[in-house]
Amino acid sequence: MSTALEELPPLINKNKDKKKIWRKLWRQRSLYVLGLPGVIVTFLFCYMPIWGLTLAFKDYSPALGLGSPWAENVSENFWFFKDPEFWYVFLNTIKISAVKFIFLFPAPIILALMINEVKVGAYKRLVQTITYIPHFVSWVIISGIFYVVFSYESHSPVNALLAVFGLNPVNLMANEKAFLPMLIVSALVKEVGWGTIIYLAAISNIDPQLYEAAIMDGAKKLAQTRYITLPCILPIITILLILRVPTLLSAGLDQIYNMMNPMTLRAANVTDIYIIRVGLLQGQYGYATALGLVFGVLQLTLALTANKIAKGSFGYGLW
């Protein structure tokens, strides 16, 4: 008797549940309408390109585009291990990213510390506003300005300055060796000011009593910074650090594409530029997609590894 009774309720509940689900769906229908555009757009512009990655495994034909037939010899598109330029591009990208990182990561922190020291309110705001502005100007314009200031054929202030010292004029923008330094300087100008916002906010959150106590103990400026300020903003620094690592493999297409010219092309050859050249220019869509796929996977691996390491050494990561 009891077993029969126990059996019965689940059956009825199943039907009830199904009905419940439909009713719930119907009641929430306007909610789904709200989310529909977002879902569609994501499908079109995120998932479809992911499907497009399969192009890496196909025999591309211009007429068929995405519908091209599957490649008979898949490794056809993956010959980049033999392509010397591939390795050059890969290493060059890492080199540029690493050097940029070394200069560009600490800079906002240092600047934030310095700005924080300023006691005159108006001056502080002025400096902040001035350093924030370049962030809002596009790379096209900043590159344009850099060309005007640094290249030879213009009436360049830099060359005028050099002339005062009796030195020969130089064209820094057309100089392969100067490309990386130019990248760093322009990136600093553009981003260092804006980067201080988060750090300044974090610094202002530090409990003043810590400083009072330190001063009582006779700590001078440097000691205060070393023992209070820096440790207190360490969590923020760590998180930002982890967030930066995955971008190691994309050395900043926006900036590089605009700053380069035929003379510096070799120095500027990074992954995205290589993909654009090979793909959009030379029409080797299959190969270019394969490149993109490989770089993407490497990037993902980097992100996961960085997170794991962060979890291990600092106890917290991104997720």
Add this chain to the structure above:
Amino acid sequence: MVYGNGGTQYGFIRLSGAEKIFQAFNYIYLTFLAFVTLYPFYYVIISSFSDPFSVRNFFWINELYTTNYELVLTKTGIGRAYLITVLRVAVGVPLMLLVTGATAFMLTRKDLLFRTPIIIYFLITMFLSGGIIPMYMVLRTLGLLDSFWVLVLPTMFSVWTMIIMKTCFQGLPEGLVDAGLIDGASFITIFLRIILPLSKAMLAAMGLFYAVLLWNDWFAGAFYIRNFKLLPLQTFLRIYVLEGSALDRLLAHKLKGPRALDMDVITPESLKNAFIVVSVVPIMAVYPFLQRYFIKGVLIGSIK
């Protein structure tokens, strides 16, 4: 007499000699930094008012020369590029706010059926992405290449922004939505009439960021559009100011046909300066008023 890193004052501790030097050094260095940031802009401005062939004065204008501006403003078609960009922002920002916001609001409802799969659906896109070539292929298949909409649609929805919006919406009092429901309003009405008006600050911040993103984007116009009449401002600028790299020239010839770069001339450098000034002035003029919102936006984003 001041003291304390947090910018507050503590009694009247005298500055030691070393600390005075440090303060002086700090001010000098910051002033130098500000100068270095400003001087290139300044130089471009005065250079744009100068005769390209005259002797250049680096700190002031020798003789006011406005021909550069006449040329740039009337003969180059920059007006159309401006128009396209303004349209892009005017259409793109509201679109982004509505679509992303609507999706964010949908996800704030914990009782949503299929909530978890939907969230996963969006999260995956944060880690996997097609890349440049597949995106180009998709746009081609969708027929979006060479149209105005390619400037607006692909970037319309961002998971990152959606997450921030969702957090903000969840900060609103819970009873609001329920009250609306009781009154018989659909979620759409609730979203439009209750949630949006209450989130003005956040929407302003997100909208501003996106506006800047759209305004400065040169990539879409350079790779996805062949029709000169549809080029947005920054892409247009690239052609004149940066003269294109070897890549550009080749790309233009390949995508747009051999007659494409009739602008294949070397732009005199003072014209370039005028171009730059004409493009930057709107931002410079508007920025001081909006700085507050931008900073707020960063802090909102960073908390998440």
